[in-house]
Amino acid sequence: MNERAGTLLARTPRRVRVLALSLALILLAVFYPNYVESLGDAAVIGDFIPSVGSMVVMIVFTMMAVGLNIVVGYAGLLDLGYVAFYAAGAYTSAWFASQQFEDVSFHFGAVGLRSDLPGIHLSVWLILLMAGFFTLAVGILIGLPTLRLRGDYLAIVTLGFGEIIPQFVRNADDLGGFDLTHGTFGISPIDSPGFGKTLNDVFGLPESYQQSFDRTKLFYLTALVLLLVTVFCSVRLRDSRLGRAWVAIREDETAAAAMGVPLMRTKTWSYALGAFFGGIAGAFYASFKSGAFPADFYFNISIFLLCMVILGGMGSVWGVLLGGMVLGYLNVEGLATIGTKMSSAGIDFDPTKYQFGIYGVIVVLMMLFRPTGLIPERRHKREMAEGAHDAGDE
């Protein structure tokens, strides 16, 4: 009894602290569109405040990073082809919410469109789910043959798949006469999410994001909800039986198998679940941009997402959130802003031209000075704290 009370006391403050911090951050994030303008007027930092539209992009990429973290961070499987899942998600949106398949006309829950518009038009909410499950299936298909490999070999093969899928997309405009992806032109426009007329009348929910004056803000809030759901699932998975098995595999595959962890199934799940969230993020982003273009799915994106995970701290959800938002910001707005500032100060240097060089330098510096990331995973933090006294052993 006493012992139990002791552990409760020891645990509660941390839990409460984390909960309070999360709530505060969520509140700050929810009201971001309301105070962003006044922040933008502030001296010095004002110009560096990302717009709501940039925030949408940042959040979408962070969401993908959180998904990738399930593969790389939890299970320790180096995946260099995550962009494939982003593409799969985006094209799910494109197929089921555009005029791509003109020969059919099928509407279900689509908002803000003429009902005689050709093509398949499903509700974007439905599509997000479909994208998740489609990408999950793609993840299993890619995972089953490749996950038998270990370490570097896995990285190389995933790299291959990350290249194959964009190439396929680029060339799949004539599959025996059938135009699946519209080739290099991509598919555009893609329908917008929304709640339709009835829900608008009854609850005042926006009928269609695209036609709303608050378009960006609506996309922002939706992205935020998706990110929160992803983070929630990711944390729950980490603390589950499956999450433990992932870490065990990361630590020692042979021992994990000997303890009854089925290696293939467990690894494939990490790959598939990571893909699931990447797919949803991709589908949502396609709807936000109202298009899916093969040029978006370059190998760079995989590396960029990996940088977010490494910068933040592999395996650490908080870390990946931070890493994702920081790199996302630099990519979307930050470097350009810094460039403008520099040129107005008379320095002839455009950081956007060197963006991947700059991310590379960041990752190298992290590896040198803080290899476990900005916010390390808890077990690594503990290792450093506890392990200090017996560091001489190794």
Place this chain on the structure above:
Amino acid sequence: MSDVLTATSVRKEFGGLLAVSDVDFTIPEGQVVSLIGPNGAGKTTFFNMLTGVYKPTAGTIVFAGKELAGRPPHAITELGIGRTFQNIRLFQHMTALENVLVGMHCRLKGGIVSSIVGTPRVRREEKFARARARELLAFSGLPGRDEQLARNLPYGDQRRLEVARALATEPTLLLLDEPTAGMNPQETAAFTDFVAMLRNEQKLTVLMIEHDMKVVMGISDRVTVLDHGEKIFEGTPQEVQRNERVIEAYLGRAATR
């Protein structure tokens, strides 16, 4: 008394190297059986065939009525064979408790969706698993070590944690690969008592590879001697100590003259 495991003419070749040559071997229920032999005799190879790491080139291994050859390690663990490793292979960055919880993996049922949603069944199962893991840690002589990272535990405790983790898989047959290697005499003595307790109180069957003859002679019900991949002798500890072929294998021909 029936046998929990029966191996019949088990053979393992690595290319041209014959590591284990047509070994017949049984483990009677409820006994401690030791497998000894000079280095390179094929003990660990034999072990690895029992646990599914290697597939035998020929021969059959039957455990609890099921053929083991060709099954992956996790399936064999699920059938009820738990093991430890010669070189400690704990999950270094996991706590002692988490290590044991991983051992329970195949006995727990929590699925993906139910874990995310946090259904009452999964919560109950997790709570139960944690309580059971603490029990196992205490039983294995690691009370209060629950939250320590495995890599920060003293050597002897790491060995004990390996056993606790193996026990968490709920084995009927426990395989220990040189469990006392690197232990000091006190630790070894304590560990020997621990294995005896596993047999007497938990009714576990134990197969052990061991080099420390004090341990082997102290608790084994039966000793099997391998040399150059062949079984050269099998018998009680007393018989083994007197057998000429065994002495020859360990000390050379001159010793038996």
